[in-house]
Amino acid sequence: MVCRMVQGFFDHYESEGFFDEMFDGDGKVRPHYQRILERFTEMDAQTFERKRALAEKAYLNQGITFTIYSGDEGTERIMPFDLVPRIIPAEEWRHLERGLEQRLRALNLFLHDVYHGQRIIREGIIPLEIIQTAKHFRPELVGVDVPHDIYIHVCGTDLIRGADGRYLVLEDNGRCPSGVSYLLENRQAMKRVFPHLFSRYPVRPVDKYPQELLSALRYVAPHGNPDPTVVVLTPGIYNSAYFEHSFLARSMGIEIVTNQDLIVKDDVVYMRTTKGLEKVDVIYRRVDDDFLDPTVFRKDSMLGVPGIVNAYRKGNVNLANALGTGVADDKVTYYYVPAMIRFYLGEEPILPNVDTFLSAVDSDRKYILENLENLVIKAANESGGYGMMIGPKATREEIEKFRAAIIADPRGYIAQPVINLSRSPCYCDGAFEGRHIDLRPYILMGEKTTIIPGGLTRVAMRKGSLVVNSSQGGGTKDTWVLDEGGQPC
Amino acid sequence: MLSRVADSCFWLSRYLERAETNSRILDVNIQIALDFEENNDAKARQQWMPILASAGEQELFHQIHGQVTSEAIMDFVTFEKTNSNSILSSMTLARENARTVREQISSEMWEQLNRLYLYLQSPAARTAFRESPIGFFRLLVDNLHSFQGITDATMTHGEGWQFIQAGKYIERADSTSRVLDFKYHLLLPSGEQVGGNVDITQWMAVLRSCSAMEAYFKISHGHVTSWQVAEFLILHDTFPRSIRFCVDALDQALHCISGVDRSHFSNEAERLSGALRSNLAFTTVDSIFRFGLHQYLDQTQERLNEISNALAETYFRWT
Structure with a gap:
């Protein structure tokens, strides 16, 4: 089946007019990819296939899988992993770091403001209705102080590059962003499969993430407790991200708990241990607000801990991320982030947004409805690639369905022009072909802001697809940030 | 934990x-x-x-x-x-x-x-x-x-490891008793005598299934009898699949978990395991056969079950 030589793989490689990470517009390899290209060209097809199988097997044996439910049995799949790394030169990364740090600083100030004085509303930067109608705004949290005024401790900001290669912010994930375990495991897999590549590239390591996360979590303990008990709260082993929850708990050396391990007594959270009840100070929770406490939010939640919100409001326990951060990653709020940066920081945004139209604004809505077939429409509160329509690829019925939905609920939708995401070569059925990618860096906020070099590069594995989410058939790549001054040798 | x-x-x-x-x-x-x-x-x-x-x-x-x-x-x-x-x-x-x-x-x-x-x-x-x-x-x-x-x-030999040991040895004690009991249910073909060829082959199979053949022959001088095999698999003090060895190891794991001296008990699981442990230490194969091998094994399984329940009650159920 696959028996020709790999150098043939790139012979017919075409950028097809998209911004390609590896080749420039003239089809010449970009300097930071030179060594990679050589290495891949040296290899024969059998070797490449063997390495691919090796990586795949490592993921399967470690149980780095997510579960797909179909028929009577859930089957475990590994997330497709592509062996061509995505490489970011040092200078490019420095620019991204500055932009991400700035953005998270503004978002945290916004969250504090929105749950306290609401100066940004009073001064007319964001309309009151936008906040009041945000699905994830939590009136229960107004006036509640959180340690060090940090709301988003872990942020996953999705970046894309358009046709000109400029980085744009696509969305901020300030609730429970997932995927960091793939970033860490991808690096392990690459080291196992291509050990020699790392001696030729000054790649910045990523493996300090769990320790950085733990120190951020410890920093935000209630009452400045210097030796807090920190735990990871998971919905349980049937959650598709359970591997990640367990991976993080293991790498931080802390307990992973489910709701059944926790109990609230007199507004203090305890866990059930073999020695009796033990007080818990900080919870890195991977359970959404809605399911966290059946006495406050959804009554039907089977994953919640009754009484935990009161314990939180009393300041006896801290949650990361804070409750109510969803108001900041609402896609309508997203529109206002550049304005927030100017308002709170008096700075110009370093990383621009994608142009966005709000269907809640009359003039924008008119434009949106007239141009549905050319725009990307997104529901304001969905994530994971759900609730969106890519106009040029949509059927007549889909377009009409979204038209009706927008008219019925203007606040619920935004529109953006179609961005042709940059592409990177991916191995597909025996040859390399361009596939669209994005980048999700992970930003931690504790005593200082830490950004793990790179992030998770997600790949839309289906030919021509612009949707990178794993639930929609996406895969991943290892992401290399090169060290300052270091050159591939 | x-x-x-x-x-x-x-x-x-x-x-x-x-x-x-x-x-x-x-x-x-x-x-x-x-x-x-x-x-x-x-x-x-x-x-x-x-x-x-x-x-x-x-x-x-x-x-x-x-x-x-x-x-x-x-x-x-x-x-x-x-x-x-x-x-x-x-x-x-x-x-x-x-x-x-x-x-x-x-x-x-x-x-x-x-x-x-x-x-x-x-x-x-x-x-x-x-x-x-x-x-x-x-x-x-x-x-x-x-x-x-x-x-x-x-793995760190801490509390979690001790629970793994407890699980392993309680199950293994149960397993050895079942293998022995399995031979009890295995009827001899008609015309075959107790102590005859088929009987001996079956007892040897029991030993082999417990990885005990070599260890057994070191002390039995080549004889295979029901009494000796039963004695070996129930009462031997250092063979790692004998019931006595397993119960002793179980008892030790329980005391490591609680941190209490082995001559005392601090909960029901320890009391029951201590009682079974001393029974195994002080009984003889003669009295087991007088009582009835099957009955004895049955009773042992029952007692292991009680220990398992008491362990769960002590450590796993906080409200």
């Missing part, structure tokens, strides 16, 4: 030991079958049905397979998903438990367990099983032994 985690460590270990027991029993039964070649249906029924320990299991077997054949029973005990005691079911449950405590056990432990589970699910396992059942069960036992070696070498 979280109660739920302790519970999972305990059970993951029990399920693995259970899978090992089933592999051993099947292995040994195949070997006995090979020794007596004139096989027919009645013989097969006589030899293979006792493997199905409970009436419920036998009923389920008949629902799935019309005829009792050695292949059908082996398949039922090895791969049948609806049989909650099958090797595959035990491995699945062990893995589910391990999944919930992945951050407590070492990656090496998880990978070994997961690899074995994935193998059992694969067509390769079916092929190996068909080609050489003995080879297949040996492979399973070897891999389960590797898991124990990996556990001892890579």
